Amino acid sequence: MTESTKTAIIAGAGPAGLTAAIEFLRKTNIHPVIYESTNDIGGISKTVCYKGNRMDIGGHRFFSKEDTVMNWWAEMMPLQEMPAKDEILLNKTNSDLTKNGINPEKEDRVMLVRQRVSRIFYLRKFFDYPISLKLETFSNMGLFRTIKAGTGYLLSTIHKRKENSLEDFYINRFGEPLYKMFFEDYTEKVWGIHPAKLGADWGSQRVKGLSLITILKDMVKKTFTSPKSIDQKQIETSLIEKFIYPKYGPGQLWETAAKEVENKSGELYKNQEIVKINIEENRVISVTTRSIEGKTETRPCDYFLSSMPIKDLVASLSGISIPEEIQSIAKKLPYRDFITVGLLVNKLRIRNKTKIKTYLERVPDTWIYIQERDVKIGRLQVFNNWSPYLVADYENTMWIGLEYFCTEGDDMWNMPKEEFIKMAIEELVKIDIIDKQDVLDAVQVKIKKAYPSYFGSYYQLDKVKAFLDKIPNLYCIGRNGQHRYNNMDHSMMTAIATVDNIKNGIISKENIWSVNTEEEYHEVKK
Template sequence: MEEIKKTAIIVGAGPAGLTAAHELLATAVKPVVLEESEEIGGISKTVRYKGNRIDIGGHRFFSKSNEVMDWWGKVMPLQGKPSSDQILLNTEGEVSLSGNVDPEKEDRVMLLRQRVSRIFYLRSFFDYPISLKLQTFTNMGLVRTIQAGFGYLYSAAFKREEKSLEDFYINRFGRPLYKMFFEDYTEKVWGVHPSKLGADWGAQRVKGLSIMAVLKNMLFPKKKSDDISQKDVETSLIERFIYPKFGPGQLWETVAKDIQPRADVIMKSKVTRIHVEANKVVSVDTEENGRIVNRKCDYLLSSMPIKDLVAAIDGIEVPAEVSRIASDLPYRDFITVGLLVKELKIKNETKIRTWQKRVPDTWIYIQERDVKIGRLQVFNNWSPYMVQDYKNTMWIGLEYFCTEGDEMWQMDEKSFIEMAIDELERIGILNKEDVLDSTQIKIKKAYPSYFGTYYELDKVKAFLDKIDNLFCIGRNGQHRYNNMDHSMLTAMEAVKNIRDNKTSKENVWAVNTEEEYHETKK
């Protein structure tokens, strides 16, 4: 622990911001975290509602970075060997212990989870990623199966130039499978047709997923090992992950608590102005409790949206082109409906957890064209501690993708929840009379989008990189749809640069473009 001589202001108390603050504790720089909201964790927060907990978006904890895995392990007990400090569900669905941490007495623990996620399409379940099992072809029907086979062979022989995400998917699956499992769902998520989205989104998120990858995994399955990171497995085929007992927000709340009092974490503090002199940030203005507070700093690490960052810069001239690009960067917003239900109509007809009548899925991709819902989470299967009455109720999350100000965003809460319940009843997921309680949560700028001025982002990056002590970190800080561990790695790289007195940002921007793996979250 070095003597504190400088101050770093960190904008955002999400994974990137809190990782940066944690890492700075080992330097002579004091971290001051400014969070606009009242909650820790950013999009990785856990929302509480009447004893139940909601994971915003679903966060599987695994990484092919040893640095990240070790970091998590220092915050909460993590797997070293299969039997160490892990909590599993036994064959009767009760929580049992595999290690020396008692989950009834200890809260600061991780669960070892089995990944189960499927596609719901044609009122049937399909494996995700798509498998080449008999059940898949049965659900598709003879005609669709033949079309899919010939479509894939054609795509293998005649590759398209990958100018768009549509080209990317067709090259790997063929047009029929693309139209069945990717086209409508992608447009539902992003609000634009895949032909308008960049192929680099696919390269970042699903580059290891293809028919050949599925065949390889089926014919030559990897032997299970003690390595939870599963470095030799395609990310889309990852089968196991770890998960905080009370959801992802628990880990970040724990980090925020641990770093104090050596770091300041100031809630409800919105950055309104960033003062720059001689190509360095010298202070920021924040709005706190209705008043403006000026805070001086030696470094600024920003995980705030780039469009807000550029708009706040003062003291140097921001080129009109840079302002235009930043202000027009596209985002996708997010609405979750939490439903507490007696039971679901869909039952467990898998070979997974055969003792359990409930479906085993952590989440289900809803591909049906006649509903707006994109994905369904079953929180009972993420962690039994997410549900107040785990044995007698099911706590589910209905996920909708929208744009702030559009029709869905503007709907009043009651009407939206009624629509959501009606949709699940229409496609045979639940009966309306089994709904016991409900709530709604809205998240702005949840997903940076890959169209529009995104393709001019390098000009904004070049401008920001000229500010020597400014580092852009995290998902929104870099306008990249990256994963939690990649957000953490951007923060770690930024702190290394501060420690080594480096002003180059190349390594920070490169984190989620050079890494070999990227988690799939369609």
């Protein structure tokens, strides 16, 4: 590192922060320094390990319509189209499974090709997600609900609502009966607020053109697409069924990225919270950090990239006059927090009735949306199906994640851990997914500010953005850094765009903020 080398301080070792650091190292002479406030790597994309069982917090499909991102992942962890443990167990007599000398039990730093199966659990029955137009769907709904849903959909094609809310957005695309069956209650579980009070722009960002017409078109497209292909750019993102996945979960990729940062002379510090961003003459000149022991240090910098929540960013600015309105908007920005209960069980009560072959007739789902109104659980992950290597004893146990959406400080968040785990187990017993005696072990994991929310002061966020953009060497990247419900690839693209702007001397930050606003980026992730 020469005396003339400039320094970029990066807040957060999540996908955006780590991508930015690696891009600086690959493309520039700028020295990246990452400060991570926790002891973890990967942000919400981390992998939590508990007694040899690994949890993917929130579920992360590795798929992007951006070749830049797909190539970036491939460079970090090579794609090996090799059989995983579940495939080997299903095809014990197939000698071709270990051809070319590849032993999947010994190869670790690889991406597996996986099949996405997501379904809705409603009326104690399974429905495809997104809703399919299969005979089974209509059979599960019953004659009365089917007629009602069909009539409602036809009415929605004739009479379009003005889209003032997310409720209007869904009804325009699916009709009111289907909206009430499959979107209303679940959306309120996720956000803690009725869809009528959520903005329609959340739908336009996350749900894009998904509708019954889209589903019909997708059914036709799939007849001309190889079932083994992961190049599915012509398929609606929400309907993509193949994705790649690190053998040991998303955190494995980001831990690999963190090692590359350090191997290439970048710096990464964990358990270091950024408490003050020091500004002189309208530029960030240094950052003050505080260790877990309470020790503070100030580090000078030439650039500052923030993936920290905007409300924390604004509160940390020092040496600049911040209008009261800007402080108020940032302070009131809403977030949704997240609790996962990992359950290790002997087996599930629900069995595989799909056409997909599975080991011991287990359900093939990666995640299941729980639409039942009599439980609080929002979604159920089956980690065995993300990667069999997430489970210490794949052959004899099922490792599942019960996902709850809450707000820090509310009744669910404050519930004692053992009481919460007991409630979670009882809910799965109540809806006939497990038997209580099959539970072997359990753990609880809490995630703060998992989802930036789209209501309240969010609608004044442009004022905060305009204020922050006036600080030329400060850049907002990632999900919380932009207060936008970005997927992992979108967060990476904000970092890539930022480094490219700095390298090329581009002052405008419009292209950074515009990631995940073009329609081709959007994806449903309920």
